[in-house]
Amino acid sequence: MxxxxxxxxxxxxxxxxxxxxxxxxxxxxxxxxxxxxxxxxxxxxxxxxxxxxxxxxxxxxxxxxxxxxxxxxxxxxxxxxxxxxxxxxxxxxxxxxxxxxxxxxxxxxxxxxxxxxxxxxxxxxxxxxxxAVYGLPELYLDQIMGARLIANPGCYPTSAILGLTPALANNLVETENIVIDSKSGASGAGRGANVGTLFCEVHDSFRAYGLPTHRHTPEIEQEISKVAGEDITVSFNTHLLPIDRGILSTIYTKLKGEKTLDEVHELYADFYSDKPMVRVLPKGQLPETRFVRGTVFCDIGLVIDPRTGRLIILSAIDNLCRGASGQALMNANLICGLDIDEGLPMAPVMP
Missing domain, CATH: 3.40.50.720 (NAD(P)-binding Rossmann-like Domain)
Structure with a gap:
């Protein structure tokens, strides 16, 4: 333009x-x-x-x-x-x-x-x-580009949906008994004054909250059910980390049959090969919140536990950037005819 x-x-x-x-x-x-x-x-x-x-x-x-x-x-x-x-x-x-x-x-x-x-x-x-178009570009790019009303996804759902989608789209895992164990930095609670997010309440501690009624639950279930083509109920459990920014979701699924890590990793890498805001990490490397801080990247790591037959998916995002404002800017770029990444920083602040 x-x-x-x-x-x-x-x-x-x-x-x-x-x-x-x-x-x-x-x-x-x-x-x-x-x-x-x-x-x-x-x-x-x-x-x-x-x-x-x-x-x-x-x-x-x-x-x-x-x-x-x-x-x-x-x-x-x-x-x-x-x-x-x-x-x-x-x-x-x-x-x-x-x-x-x-x-x-x-x-x-x-x-x-x-x-x-x-x-x-x-x-x-x-x-x-x-x-309204659900504003997750990896799933709805074409619809977003033609929309006038974007429903920007929640922070936890962004991490969970991006983590689960390749496995569900390719029928890799059972759709029952999926457990999403998510941890967020304190900024996810908002900026309003609240005793629960005071420094002395958060620092040097770690706690769960909102179990089992977190409002992001139906959003996650809605979108992954569309991917799988069937209704899915998940166990979604949230925790507060003593950090400012970041979400790490650890997602426990049950593999259908035996799969090697090479096979699963290749499938994930292929799924996101043309979606540059998702980085499927090399085998053996797991995501950390500090490596996505201030960016719109979602980093995904994969682990197979052969004893339990589980595929464990780890997904890290910055809750304020990819989980909110950065993703909103991605969507605004798209509906206004711009490149998806215009104006978005691509490297985190380190350390």
Whole structure:
């Protein structure tokens, strides 16, 4: 595209809004022209995010969220707001011809009743559920490119779905008794004040939470069931790591028949050979959260346990980047006709 794409961000003060602002400083074809917050309106981005000082984006003045203003000024809008709030704003923007990438859960679940059961709120824009495209490019690239409403995937589901898809698509594993054991950094809980994520509560400790009712469960089951062509129920178990960023999912499956690691690794490598944001690691190497920090990579490692007949799949992502804002930018690039990786850093900050 020859002209600069104008983008808006509703909800700039959370971690996903912060991460998206960071990423937009790298973009050469998309400009953030609106950033909204009810609590910080009137301030500049640099006022609330000193890391943007002396950068052009830092001078952008935060405004109140006004769908009419966003529609008048923006080609695409990111919604980094809680569920329920997003569906109303999305509908208003779509009516004005603006493309929307929703980072909330409001359009991820295809079935209205399932959404209402897990999120305990009425879905008032259910007519849009059939139009929304689930924004996982490795599965839905063509649909994303022609869409105007993207349901940006959740962080845990991104790691689990990418890890499981090659095995299920190739009928490698049993569809019963799949266990997804996932650990996330504390930023996954959001930026709001909460005793459970205070430094002294998180540091030097490790705990499970949300068992067995984590809201990402139906999202994972929905997407892997489509891949397998049958309804799948998983055991999805979440834990909080004493780190800022990152998700590591360890997925336990049962192989169908005997398979060697060479065979499984080749299948995974072939599946993702034309999908550069997923890195299938060499045999014997396992993923670590630090090697994907700040990037949109998903690193996958594979282990076969011959004693139990299990294929153990390990998947690592950055929950804020690939699990939220980076993936949202990938989707925005695609729906605006840009290369998928434009504006996205490809190497993590080390150490």
């Amino acid at each position: 020859s002209h600069t794409i104008k983008a808006g961000l509703v909800g700039v003060t959370g971690y996903t809004g912060m991460e998206l602002a960071r990423l937009m400083t790298h973009h050469s074809s998309m400009e953030l022209v609106r950033a909204t917050s009810r609590s910080e309106a009137g301030k500049t981005l640099a006022d609330i995010y000193p890391f943007l000082n002396r950068l052009p984006l830092g001078e952008l003045v935060i405004t109140q969220p006004d769908p009419a203003d966003l529609a008048a000024e923006c080609d695409v809008v990111f919604l980094a707001v809680p569920h329920k709030t997003a569906m109303e704003i999305a509908a208003a923007l779509l009516e004005e011809g603006v493309k929307v990438v929703d980072l909330s859960a409001d359009f991820r679940i295809n079935d209205k009743a399932t959404y209402e059961q897990w999120y305990a709120t009425e879905h008032t824009k259910a007519d849009l559920l059939s139009e």
